[in-house]
Amino acid sequence: EPEVTQTPSHQVTQMGQEVILRCVPISNHLYFYWYRQILGQKVEFLVSFYNNEISEKSEIFDDQFSVERPDGSNFTLKIRSTKLEDSAMYFCASSVPPPGETQYFGPGTRLLVL
Amino acid sequence: DAKTTQPNSMESNEEEPVHLPCNHSTISGTDYIHWYRQLPSQGPEYVIHGLTSNVNNRMASLAIAEDRKSSTLILHRATLRDAAVYYCILRRVYNTDKLIFGTGTRLQVFP
Numbered sequence: 001e002p003e004v005t006q007t008p009s010h011q012v013t014q015m016g017q018e019v020i021l022r023c024v025p026i027s028n029h030l031y032f033y034w035y036r037q038i039l040g041q042k043v044e045f046l047v048s049f050y051n052n053e054i055s056e057k058s059e060i061f062d063d064q065f066s067v068e069r070p071d072g073s074n075f076t077l078k079i080r081s082t083k084l085e086d087s088a089m090y091f092c093a094s095s096v097p098p099p100g101e102t103q104y105f106g107p108g109t110r111l112l113v114l
Numbered sequence: 115d116a117k118t119t120q121p122n123s124m125e126s127n128e129e130e131p132v133h134l135p136c137n138h139s140t141i142s143g144t145d146y147i148h149w150y151r152q153l154p155s156q157g158p159e160y161v162i163h164g165l166t167s168n169v170n171n172r173m174a175s176l177a178i179a180e181d182r183k184s185s186t187l188i189l190h191r192a193t194l195r196d197a198a199v200y201y202c203i204l205r206r207v208y209n210t211d212k213l214i215f216g217t218g219t220r221l222q223v224f225p
Contacts, residue, residue, distance in 0.1 A: 004157075031211060035158075043158060043201075043215040056212055091157045095211070102148075103213060105157030 002026045004106035006092050012112045013082055021077045021109045023092030032075045033093040033103060034067065036060070043091070049075065050097075082113045118202045123220040126192045134187040134219050136202030141182050146205050149176065149187050150213070151198040158201065158215070161187065197223045 005024045013019050025032050034046040047057040049067050066078045075094075079086055089110050093103040119137040126132040138147065148163040162169055162176045164185070169176040175188040189196055201218040 033212070035213075035215075042217060043152070043213075045212040045214065048211050050211075058212075093157075093213075102160045102163070103158075105159065108157050 004092055004094055004104050006090075006106035006109050008109060009107065010110045010112070012114065015084055015113055016081050019079050019082055019111065021079075021090050021092075021111070023075045023077070023094075023106055024073050025075055025092065025094030026104055027073070028096065029094035029104070030097050031055075031095045031101075031103075032067075032069070033095075034077045035091045035093065035105075036088040037091065037108075038085075038088045046077070079111075082111075084113050087111055087113045118204060118216055120200070120202055120216065120219045122217065123222065125222045125224065126189075126196075127224050128194060129191050132189040132192045132196070132221065132223075134189070134200050134202075134221065135184065136186070137184045138202070138204055139183045141204060142206065144206050147176065147178060147182075147185050148203045148205050148213075149174070150201045150203060150215075152201070152218070153195075153198045158213075161200070163205075192221075192223045194223050194225060197221055 007022045032049045035043050037043045045058050047061045048055045064080050068076050089108045091108045092106040095101045095103045146163050146165050149161040150158045151161050152158045162171050162174050164176045177186045199218040199220050201215050
């Protein structure tokens with residue numbers, strides 16, 4: 001069964017450093033998402049991406065964050081200058097059109113900012 | 115977005131049926147009821163969804179009240195692997211594609 005994959009599974013970085021989290025969505029999916037979950041808290045929506053542009057973003061997704069689909073298979077989340085509060089589990093998800101269809105989540109990247 | 119209310123936690127014994135309730139009294143006519151679950155240390159996983167009629171799939175059944183103000187996710191025979199946080203989420207089709215997660219119901223399954 002096709003699945004969403006994410007790399008790395010864990011990342012430790014120093015505050016102020018840039019990190020790139022990578023995702024390979026399911027191949028025929030056209031909608032892509034990033035969510036995050038701070039330890040012990042809810043899963044929070046960050047951004048959705050369709051047709052090579054952001055379709056919706058949350059208040060969390062400020063100028064420090066960016067997303068990109070650099071080729072036909074990868075979908076990345078970049079955090080330019082990490083803060084301690086960016087420590088969380090980051091989940092990528094993808095779905096077929098139209099919006100509102102089932103989202104398939106990856107296993108997540110655990111980011112720890114020191 | 116319409117709000118859902120779920121119990122914080124529930125317990126079950128293995129091989130017994132589990133009924134996970136969700137209240138959504140402000141649901142609109144175009145809101146689908148989706149259920150996702152999150153196993154420990156994993157990403158959320160789709161379980162089932164419905165609009166008005168009861169739905170069954172290989173994982174679970176979804177019973178929707180006639181007035182649609184509540185629904186119940188039914189696991190017919192709980193296994194240890196079903197221990198997870200279960201989220202009831204309303205989605206207005208074609209209006210938004212994000213999922214808004216609440217705190218969900220943490221289901222514990224005992225052998």
